Amino acid sequence: MKYSIGLDVGGTNIRGAAISIKGEILFKSKLATNVSSGRESVTNNILTLINSIITHMKSSPISVGIGVAGLIRGETGIVSESPNFPDWIEYDLKTTLQTSLNLDLLVENDANAAAVGEGWLGSAKEEKNYCLLTLGTGIGGGVVLGGNIWRGVDGMAGELGHINIYPEGRKCGCGNRGCLEQYASAQGIVKSAIEAFPSKTLDNISAKDVFEMAQKGDSAAIHILSDAGRSLGIAITDLVNILNVRMFIIGGGVAGAWDYLIGPIKEEIFTRAYKVNRENVVIKRALLGDDAGIVGAARLAIDRAE
Numbered sequence: 343m344k345y346s347i348g349l350d351v352g353g354t355n356i357r358g359a360a361i362s363i364k365g366e367i368l369f370k371s372k373l374a375t376n377v378s379s380g381r382e383s384v385t386n387n388i389l390t391l392i393n394s395i396i397t398h399m400k401s402s403p404i405s406v407g408i409g410v411a412g413l414i415r416g417e418t419g420i421v422s423e424s425p426n427f428p429d430w431i432e433y434d435l436k437t438t439l440q441t442s443l444n445l446d447l448l449v450e451n452d453a454n455a456a457a458v459g460e461g462w463l464g465s466a467k468e469e470k471n472y473c474l475l476t477l478g479t480g481i482g483g484g485v486v487l488g489g490n491i492w493r494g495v496d497g498m499a500g501e502l503g504h505i506n507i508y509p510e511g512r513k514c515g516c517g518n519r520g521c522l523e524q525y526a527s528a529q530g531i532v533k534s535a536i537e538a539f540p541s542k543t544l545d546n547i548s549a550k551d552v553f554e555m556a557q558k559g560d561s562a563a564i565h566i567l568s569d570a571g572r573s574l575g576i577a578i579t580d581l582v583n584i585l586n587v588r589m590f591i592i593g594g595g596v597a598g599a600w601d602y603l604i605g606p607i608k609e610e611i612f613t614r615a616y617k618v619n620r621e622n623v624v625i626k627r628a629l630l631g632d633d634a635g636i637v638g639a640a641r642l643a644i645d646r647a648e
């Protein structure tokens with residue numbers, strides 16, 4: 343059977359799957375990343391996982407797609423920098439892997455891969471123009487226009503977590519202040535909780551705690567989550583006005599607080615966006631969860647091989 347391999351190289355695990363060209367997940371496997379053991383060791387773990395999938399499938403894939411967080415220099419497959427791997431500076435991951443594998447291979451930003459995955463088998467099926475926002479520790483973003491990822495000139499496009507919400511707001515790792523990520527990611531929600539409950543510290547409160555407090559009716563926790571929703575709505579309004587896309591897919595762990603987020607998101611879009619642009623906007627939850635990146639990486643690999 344013709345298949346490709348999709349991989350998601352995360353900070354904790356390397357997850358991979360063999361996926362048929364029709365989109366059936368044939369086999370899934372994972373391995374600990376072991377970031378602290380260094381670049382060479384992580385690269386070897388990637389190779390081990392790919393080889394174990396090939397052994398299981400008893401045949402070679404038509405190609406391999408690999409999703410990694412960070413700035414990927416387009417077709418070259420060079421990882422310019424990655425938040426998960428501090429020692430991957432201008433690291434030619436593609437060539438390094440290809441030397442050992444002798445397979446067609448591509449490297450893609452993990453959020454872009456997830457956006458493609460949701461478009462192939464998930465919430466954005468059949469949709470040619472959409473944005474994905476993944477609300478995890480930070481916020482990942484992917485912009486798909488006319489069926490293709492918009493990567494930008496340097497491969498840096500789609501950093502939707504860094505849309506500005508409060509010009510003088512919380513300091514962000516990107517160098518700016520008040521980015522969406524500082525308010526609507528898990529880390530952002532923790533920061534809001536520490537502001538709301540000054541006795542709490544980073545060690546003893548998580549975004550999940552805030553969610554559970556909200557479920558018990560705690561008004562401050564509900565306020566924090568609806569504020570996160572408002573920030574998302576403000577950011578999506580910019581995307582609606584700039585791109586005039588119809589569909590926005592929201593994934594990641596924080597999307598679990600959907601019931602608290604979706605009202606404020608819609609309200610902000612409705613009050614802020616251009617009328618014509620906002621009329622047909624659809625906000626959906628992501629469908630594939632952690633598999634989105636793997637599925638998308640496999641799909642990109644299939645597209646390239648065909």
Ligand SMILES: [Zn+2]
Pocket residue numbers: 503504514515516517518519521523
């Ligand atoms: Zn930022």
